[in-house]
């Protein structure tokens with residue numbers, strides 16, 4: 545069975561870049577009828593916080609991304625310890641005693657001599673006595689995984705054939721001097737134990753994958769299939785700009801007031817061969833989903849495009865979907881109200897202003913008293929309907945000789961107090977005869 549995971553570190557908030565990885569994994573699992581696991585990569589106990597973890601879960605839930613299972617790495621240190629012992633026994637995990645400064649010095653020297661700054665494996669030739677002497681000095685070992693030095697190749701679901709020359713990599717440190725784990729080993733152990741079949745993540749992990757494939761094989765698993773998607777860049781092709789909040793999901797929700805499906809729609813489609821569109825639900829996104837459609841060049845994230853998708857989504861959003869949210873905003877004016885105002889919305893909260901416009905009180909702007917009187921006189925009889933606006937303005941045109949802006953703008957100002965707003969033809973029946981007449985008389989209603 546297909547099983548994928550999204551593995552954020554709770555050392556920060558979800559943002560458009562890392563949530564895109566969650567979206568791809570989620571859609572991949574749903575499309576395959578498989579499972580989506582949420583793993584919290586909190587081996588860095590200093591920087592991980594419960595608040596970030598809670599925030600990640602809340603943001604994913606808000607986006608409509610649910611998981612079949614979840615766990616945190618900090619609950620599994622003993623399992624990682626066993627895996628580390630196994631690697632030590634195999635001679636694949638070796639103790640190193642260099643300090644950070646010593647490693648830095650080595651790197652600088654290598655570079656000065658025109659060589660790549662790859663760890664020289666000096667620690668491999670330490671004898672037991674050497675190690676005892678170093679420990680007597682008060683040094684504690686960190687532990688490196690011994691790479692094979694062979695090329696590691698795989699057929700990447702996004703990038704096609706990839707080869708990593710492990711001979712050009714430093715043996716990765718799996719365990720720090722203080723005994724804490726870096727991400728490489730726990731991730732592999734968890735992926736094996738959870739039966740992960742596909743690893744979909746950002747291309748900043750491609751080199752890691754080369755090393756991790758060797759760790760998978762050393763621990764007796766075969767590596768899952770990999771897909772490394774290109775990262776997001778800003779609209780201008782440069783680094784993601786921080787103009788729109790911090791591009792954090794929480795800011796997009798709480799400050800910018802955007803729809804979860806707008807974010808889902810855009811992030812699932814940019815950088816693919818599909819056109820970006822506003823999808824009302826995940827099922828719509830699933831239809832054309834295919835990692836093979838992802839481009840290998842970075843996807844451009846444009847906050848303006850996100851706003852456009854958001855508006856488009858609202859313009860076709862059903863009343864049923866909008867209703868609970870409108871109620872929460874105190875802007876639920878019923879279905880006819882929603883249908884009238886939604887083409888004017890950029891964000892759902894804009895509906896509040898329209899609700900106030902309908903419910904009042906509105907202070908009319910009356911610039912010509914005689915036009916207000918004429919307007920009241922020519923208002924069609926009976927209940928106002930979708931036809932009333934046309935009938936009314938035709939009658940006024942005939943009676944006053946006005947046309948265009950002169951005919952329409954004063955009516956809008958008198959009825960709404962604003963120079964812009966929803967289509968008057970739709971608004972008129974929402975206001976109702978009584979309110980219309982009051983406002984035409986200059987009454988705040």
Ligand code: GLU
Nearest residue numbers: 551552553585727731745
């Ligand atoms: N915690 C890692 C990260 O956020 C997970 C990478 C992976 O998916 O394996 O980069």
